[in-house]
Amino acid sequence: EDLVEDASDLEDEALDDPAAVQSNSSEVLACNQSIAFSPTYQVPVFYFTVHDSRGSPLTLEHILKTTLLHRHALSETQASSFALVQPEAPFPLLSQGDHPTMGTPSWYIHPCGTASAMGELIGEKNAEGLPDVSQSSSPWVDWLETWFMVLGNIVELGSV
Secondary structure (H helix, E strand, O other): OEEEOOHHHHHHHHHHOOOOOOOOOOOEEEEEEEEEEEOOOOEEEEEEEEEOOOOOEOOHHHHOOOOOEOHHHHOOOEEOOOEEEOOOOOOOOEEEEEOOOOOOEEEEEOOOOHHHHHHHHHHHHHHOOOOOOOOOOOHHHHHHHHHHHHHHOOEOOOOO
16 A cells, blocks of 8 residues: 655644755655454554655654554654653553564554453443444454444555
């Protein structure tokens, strides 16, 4: 999947930060996205890599300037070279580590709070008597559809 680093975002940032370098060009980036099951947390985990046109992986700083991650989901986060953390959170929102099946360095949405968040969402849905829109009687399909909706609020899963 291709991502385009949004030059207008860089320009807006440059206006806010006099030390930022202004860029008028857009570079095509390659993004690989995958999902793997975490045996530790017993939930699916979203993994991704982003590379420039030369095949070099992007730093977190540059990934945050792409359209891959939704800006509203990143409010009140702090970035380091290897993680994106929310203040007071016991685990980072975004971490870097080896992909569990490919063995390649990847970024991933940390799964530590997934099970409890999903339990709350599914519980609220059931308590409010919301209709099952999944066209399936399987609670696992409903769980995965809800998980993808939550993930889609953080990550651009479609073509960007």
